[in-house]
Each structure stands twice: as structure tokens, then as C-alpha cells.
Amino acid sequence: MRDPGAYELMEAALEAGADVVGGMPHWEADVEAQREHVRLCFELAARFDRDIDMHVDETDDGGVRTLEMVADEALARGFLSRVCAGHVCSLAAADHEYADRVIEKCLRAGISIAANPVTNLVLQGRGDRGLIRRGTTRIGELRAAGVNVLFGQDCVKDGFYPFGRGSMLEVALISAHAAHLTNKSDLDFALRAVTEAPAQAMGLDDYGLRPGARADLQLLPVTSWAEAMRLQTPSEMVWFGGRLVAENRIESVLHRAD
Structure with missing residues (x-):
């Protein structure tokens, strides 16, 4: 909505062979435009039979709530286990009632959540004084609910993040610090979050340490x-x-x- 012609460019990219539909609904100017952004992304994904990977609610503002729009659209269309939502930082700033409701919807819709503590520890909370927010999403609550949670690198030496080397081992370590992951079960979760969980989000059936896997x-x-x-x-x-x-x-x- 915010960028005229973007829909047509996405359509052309899919016709040329792009294999995933992206989106960033929270960037729109108002709630109505955000909902239309989400609807159009799902429309393209359904028409071209593509999965969806959206950049969602990367903000400290708990009032920004496009993750629920994404979950609602997925449930309404029966577009299950084919959506990944990245960042979702605002979920941590929202009230608990909203967070509980949306986490349950994400679980029912099979939405994977790509947390990016590496970058969001740097970007979020910059306007805070005193007790500074970490800016990561509700990793522990999503994990406890059974949502597929993965950790991403997000950026490598760019305008958002001057560090990074594409090492998922480093991503796991930094994410473990951010999400208080310290015991045996936690570390097993961190391993899954940089291996099996991303593979599940990508729909890779031949992944894993087993005969016949890639x-x-x-x-x-x-x-x-x-x-x-x-x-x-x-x-x-x-x-x-x-x-x-x-x-x-x-x-x-x-x-x-x-």
C-alpha cells in the first residue's frame, strides 16, 4: 500500500520463479492498510502456491499488532504450516492477554517464529532509559506453547548490524544469552532453533542426522x-x-x- 507498484513487482518476481512471498505489514500507515497488505501477500501465495516469510512487528511499540492479522488470515484461508514470521518484537511489549491469544493462534496456524536476538539486541530499546528492553520476542512462552521457534542471523555487516559472520553457532550462543537458555533442556532447544526448526519452517523433508537425509x-x-x-x-x-x-x-x- 505504501509503495505503489510493489504488488505488481512481487507478482512479476513470482512469475519469474521466486519461491517465497515476503511482506512487512507493520510498515504500512494504518491498520486498514496493514490488513490489506497481509491479504494481498496471502492472495499471491495462494495463487502461485508459495510459502510466506514475513518481516513482522519489529518495533518496541506493543500497540503494533500485525502478527495477529497474519495468524487470522492463515487460519481463515486454511493456509497452515506455510508461514514464517520474523522478529515479532512488539509481542514482548504487548499485554499478556493479547500475547497469549496470538501465540495460541500461531500454534493453530502452524506459524513458525524466527526470533533474531543477535540484531534486535542492538536495534531495540535504544530509546529506553534505566531498565533497557532486550527487544527480543517472547521466546520462552512461544517455546512452552509448542510453536516452532528458530533463531536467525538477520544481518551481516550492514547498516543495521556492523557485526555477524553467518555463523549459526554464534547465533545460538548470543540467542542463549538473550533468552536465558542455560540448562541442558535449554541448550537442546538452542540447537534445534538453528538446525531442525529452520528446516521445518522451510519445509525441508530430507533434513537431519538419519540415513537418506541430505x-x-x-x-x-x-x-x-x-x-x-x-x-x-x-x-x-x-x-x-x-x-x-x-x-x-x-x-x-x-x-x-x-
């Missing part, structure tokens, strides 16, 4: 996932589609002091 693998020189997160050790070997594509070697030399 062999996209990293070999880490550690004894456990917890140690991989703690030490942030580079991968010794990386396979993509069953083919070895990278190797790293690190040499440590200890010198005895005389």
Missing part, C-alpha cells in the same frame, strides 16, 4: 553441543550435499616459560 554436515572438534556453543570452535570439515567443501586446521603451540 548430507549437509559440519564436523566440530568438541565432545558435546554445549561445548560447541561455549568454545565457538570452527568446523574442522564441512560437507554440502554429501561433498566435502571446506576444511579448517587450527594449531596451538604451548611454550614453557623458563
Whole structure:
């Protein structure tokens, strides 16, 4: 709505082979335009049989509530388990009654939530004084409800975030800090949030450590996932589609002091 011609450009992109419909409804000027934005995105997704990945409610304003619009549209259309909503920061600032209602709708609609603590720890809460908000969504409550929650890198060395190196191991570590993930169950959740959960959101049926699955693998020189997160050790070997594509070697030399 805000950018005339955007719908036609999206339509042309899908005709040219784009495989996912994107959107950012909270960027519209008013609630009516936000609802129409959501409707048009779902219309395109249904017409071209594409999944949806939306940038949703990345703001500290708890009054911005387009996530519920997305969930309502998915439920009304029966467009289930084909939508991913990223950021949803405002959910943390909204009242608990709204949050509980929307989380339940997301669960019923099979909506995946892509939390991005790495970037949102930097971007959100900048106008706060004293007790500064972390800016991440309600990761713990979404997890407890059974919603598919994943962690994303979001940005790498751009105008929003001057850091980042595309390491999902680093993303898991920073996200664990932001979401208070410290015990064994928490760390298992963090592992899933950068592996199986994103695969589920993308609809990848051949993902996982099992016979017949796609062999996209990293070999880490550690004894456990917890140690991989703690030490942030580079991968010794990386396979993509069953083919070895990278190797790293690190040499440590200890010198005895005389």
C-alpha cells in the first residue's frame, strides 16, 4: 500500500520463479492498510502456491499488532504450516492477554517464529532509559506453547548490524544469552532453533542426522553441543550435499616459560 507498484513487482518476481512471498505489514500507515497488505501477500501465495516469510512487528511499540492479522488470515484461508514470521518484537511489549491469544493462534496456524536476538539486541530499546528492553520476542512462552521457534542471523555487516559472520553457532550462543537458555533442556532447544526448526519452517523433508537425509554436515572438534556453543570452535570439515567443501586446521603451540 505504501509503495505503489510493489504488488505488481512481487507478482512479476513470482512469475519469474521466486519461491517465497515476503511482506512487512507493520510498515504500512494504518491498520486498514496493514490488513490489506497481509491479504494481498496471502492472495499471491495462494495463487502461485508459495510459502510466506514475513518481516513482522519489529518495533518496541506493543500497540503494533500485525502478527495477529497474519495468524487470522492463515487460519481463515486454511493456509497452515506455510508461514514464517520474523522478529515479532512488539509481542514482548504487548499485554499478556493479547500475547497469549496470538501465540495460541500461531500454534493453530502452524506459524513458525524466527526470533533474531543477535540484531534486535542492538536495534531495540535504544530509546529506553534505566531498565533497557532486550527487544527480543517472547521466546520462552512461544517455546512452552509448542510453536516452532528458530533463531536467525538477520544481518551481516550492514547498516543495521556492523557485526555477524553467518555463523549459526554464534547465533545460538548470543540467542542463549538473550533468552536465558542455560540448562541442558535449554541448550537442546538452542540447537534445534538453528538446525531442525529452520528446516521445518522451510519445509525441508530430507533434513537431519538419519540415513537418506541430505548430507549437509559440519564436523566440530568438541565432545558435546554445549561445548560447541561455549568454545565457538570452527568446523574442522564441512560437507554440502554429501561433498566435502571446506576444511579448517587450527594449531596451538604451548611454550614453557623458563
